[in-house]
Amino acid sequence: MLKEFKTFIARGNVIDLAVGVIIGSAFTAIVTSLTKNLINPLIGIFLGKIDLSGLVLTVGQAHFRYGDFLDAVINFLIIAFVVFLMVKGITKLMPTEEPEEEATPEPSSEEIVLTEIRDLLKQQQETTQQQTKE
Template sequence: MLKEFKAFALKGNVMDLAVAVIIGAAFGKIVTSLVNDLLMPLIGLLLGGKNFSGLELPLGDAVLKYGLFIQTVIDFIIISFSIFLFIKLLSQFKRKEEAQPSEPPAPSNEEVLLTEIRDLLKQQSQGTDN
């Protein structure tokens, strides 16, 4: 069972997935900082100095913190839009790469040799026909 797990864990797809999760977590932190530290203060200024995260509605003993919900929705929209743009950019690069015609592969040694033999036979047959 340990050998099977080792084979599974060391496959390229699993390692790629692990790297993607780590990069995604770091990307999420960057976007959260972008929203909290740059965008939300600007939005707050436009709305007269309001801070969304401080918006709440007291309901007796409980408090409904709808400002934090608004903040989370804005984070989600920005993260999903950023991922959309990133995937779109990658697909454009892939399309350009696929659109560029690649050079035909060089003929193998066997093909070169057969071509030379064909040409020699052609020359010989033309020499005898004249």
């Protein structure tokens, strides 16, 4: 069992996934900082508040922190857009494989014999039909 686990871990896909998760978490920190320190102040200029996380709707005893939600939505949109650009760029860089034209395989000796038999039977049937018409 330990040997199978070692083989599983050594596989390239698992290592690629681990690297992707680590880079993804670091990228998320960068995007969060971008949103909090640059984008929110720009939005705050139009809303009159610089800190969106402070936006709260209070109904009775309930506090709805829609500012934090807006921060999360902005973070998501930025991350999704950057991932879209990365996938688009990688797709352009990757060589596309031209589908090879399938070569018609040479007929086997059995197929050749069967084709000849079929043709002979057709000829024989046509000859029989012509004789019955006469």
